[in-house]
Amino acid sequence: MLATLLTAVIDGLEGALVRVEVDVASGLPICHIVGLPDASLSEARERVRSAIRNSGFEYPARRITVNLAPAGRRKHGAAYDVAIAVGILVASGQIRTSGEPCALLGELSLGGAIQPVAGVLPMVATLARSGVRRVGVPTANLVEASLVAGIEVMPLAGLDDAARAIAGPRGRRAAAAARAPTVAVSGSPGVQAQQSMTLVEPGSCVDLSEVRGQSTARWALEVALVGGHSLLLVGPPGAGKTLLASAIPGLLPPLSDSEALEVAVVRSVAGLLDPSARCWRERPFRAPHHTSSYAALVGGGPRLAPGEVSLAHHGVLFLDELAEFDRDVLEALRQPLEEGSVVVGRAQGSVRFPAHVQLVAAMNPCRCGYLGDPDRPCRCPPGDPERYVRRISGPVLDRLDLRVEMPRVRPAALLLDPRPESSAGVAARVAEARLVGAERNGGRSNAWLSGPEVQRLCGLDGRARGRLTEIAEVRGLSARGVHRLLRVARSVADLAGRAVVDEPAILAAADLRDPAVEAEPGLAA
Ligand SMILES: Nc1ncnc2c1ncn2[C@@H]1O[C@H](COP(=O)(O)OP(=O)(O)O)[C@@H](O)[C@H]1O
Ligand SMILES: [Mg+2]
Numbered sequence: 001m002l003a004t005l006l007t008a009v010i011d012g013l014e015g016a017l018v019r020v021e022v023d024v025a026s027g028l029p030i031c032h033i034v035g036l037p038d039a040s041l042s043e044a045r046e047r048v049r050s051a052i053r054n055s056g057f058e059y060p061a062r063r064i065t066v067n068l069a070p071a072g073r074r075k076h077g078a079a080y081d082v083a084i085a086v087g088i089l090v091a092s093g094q095i096r097t098s099g100e101p102c103a104l105l106g107e108l109s110l111g112g113a114i115q116p117v118a119g120v121l122p123m124v125a126t127l128a129r130s131g132v133r134r135v136g137v138p139t140a141n142l143v144e145a146s147l148v149a150g151i152e153v154m155p156l157a158g159l160d161d162a163a164r165a166i167a168g169p170r171g172r173r174a175a176a177a178a179r180a181p182t183v184a185v186s187g188s189p190g191v192q193a194q195q196s197m198t199l200v201e202p203g204s205c206v207d208l209s210e211v212r213g214q215s216t217a218r219w220a221l222e223v224a225l226v227g228g229h230s231l232l233l234v235g236p237p238g239a240g241k242t243l244l245a246s247a248i249p250g251l252l253p254p255l256s257d258s259e260a261l262e263v264a265v266v267r268s269v270a271g272l273l274d275p276s277a278r279c280w281r282e283r284p285f286r287a288p289h290h291t292s293s294y295a296a297l298v299g300g301g302p303r304l305a306p307g308e309v310s311l312a313h314h315g316v317l318f319l320d321e322l323a324e325f326d327r328d329v330l331e332a333l334r335q336p337l338e339e340g341s342v343v344v345g346r347a348q349g350s351v352r353f354p355a356h357v358q359l360v361a362a363m364n365p366c367r368c369g370y371l372g373d374p375d376r377p378c379r380c381p382p383g384d385p386e387r388y389v390r391r392i393s394g395p396v397l398d399r400l401d402l403r404v405e406m407p408r409v410r411p412a413a414l415l416l417d418p419r420p421e422s423s424a425g426v427a428a429r430v431a432e433a434r435l436v437g438a439e440r441n442g443g444r445s446n447a448w449l450s451g452p453e454v455q456r457l458c459g460l461d462g463r464a465r466g467r468l469t470e471i472a473e474v475r476g477l478s479a480r481g482v483h484r485l486l487r488v489a490r491s492v493a494d495l496a497g498r499a500v501v502d503e504p505a506i507l508a509a510a511d512l513r514d515p516a517v518e519a520e521p522g523l524a525a
Helices: 038-054 081-091 122-129 139-145 158-164 215-227 241-245 255-267 294-298 327-332 335-339 383-390 394-396 410-416 423-440 453-455 460-473 478-496 501-509 515-519
Strands: 002-011 014-024 030-034 063-069 102-104 136-140 152-156 231-234 318-321 341-345 348-352 358-363 404-406
Touching: 002 081, 002 122, 014 030, 014 081, 014 122, 030 038, 038 081, 063 081, 081 102, 081 158, 102 158, 102 410, 122 136, 122 139, 122 255, 136 139, 136 158, 139 152, 215 231, 215 358, 215 404, 215 423, 215 478, 231 241, 241 394, 294 327, 327 335, 327 501, 335 341, 358 501, 394 404, 453 478, 460 478, 478 501
Parallel strands: 002 102, 030 063, 102 136, 136 152, 231 358, 231 404, 318 358
Antiparallel strands: 002 014, 014 063, 341 348
């Protein structure tokens, strides 16, 4: 007997429909699976056989042929396990289907439990778009699958549940009860988020009131967050660079509905979507360690998963100890910083993952960390500080819009100064200025304005124009450098509530980027 079931696989960030055909016929007891890469074949076969036996069903001692179509599509992961197992049970007459199109997703354990899989959100979205009205998903992926409108979702804990799901409405356990209350919000085509999740929970991030002194760096961070400008913090060990960056999550406004959906898809494909989807609107803040591999940062690996730069989509990528990162990894960040997306290669073609990120980086000025410190001598051998900085390529350094020094905080300032402003006040200013910018820029942040847009949207008054010309001449700025300065000045003016970019905004923006960086792609010693 022949059984046909539906399932899905992940291709980049998109789900793709896969048809599972199972034929059980008389003949030698053997199981052939076609349409899978070699390594996955035997693994799937073993999991399915054990799971069927350990779930109280019989594994037919006959000739089983499984075809996963289309054969030409690459199939990653193991989300098709459940559909293969249920197909064998249908084809061997152990369970019945209602004939309604129903899809099944999930990986099997040898004991028959259905395990969560990555990419459920886009896979269910694809199924819904293809007209499938019902899908069974692993219980742990239920909330994420329920984000998709127009398809009924059933939780699957074991093969019994999957059998009930395909048996049709009567044999099925009511799934609706397990769902969270839904609120309709709009989304990108095909995926409509039904649920409005709890807003950002107060996390474990640092509050700005804990960061003493460092007024320049605090100000630079505020401007950077308003316009989405990249920021480099340079200072000796213990100056509070990591501390300041740890306050960023508490300063970022929540994601919009459409942004939240894009971020959820990336997290889903990476298998990192919180099962309760509580962080739905939390703007990403990713801080990968400097020992992270190329695949972990940029994306790729055997599963072709998105990397940290994509997990930070619509949020902040924080690279602490920038000079310690692998040079190739930093080089690979040029593309996302310019284009807002990253291309990850593989044998047959490549996939593009979104990576619209704001880069924040921190580093010591030299290996020992004390170059330029008024109280402690730098112990690096001659020429070493330059080499240390040159580990970061010029073009990458050039893409860091703002660069500020963070000197060591004096004990007196640390102990005696009044408590600094807390995150709440700064976050409110940032959110308001971002709104003003987004409204003027058609939804984009200042850092992502093109050259012509900068000219059109960053109107200068006469004095500001004169001052900008002067700075550009003294620093020998290219058109690119002028536009960069204008974008930052636009953010300063947005923070000050000014419609026109005035002279103080130009001067403030110029102060936030060391002239030495403009003149030459390399840090000033
Ligand atoms: N500006 C500061 N205000 C308050 N505490 C600070 C400051 N700078 C450093 N510290 C304290 O020193 C610790 C180490 O600082 P850290 O941010 O790791 O320094 P860096 O990253 O610059 O080497 C912090 O966890 C904090 O307790
Ligand atoms: Mg640090």
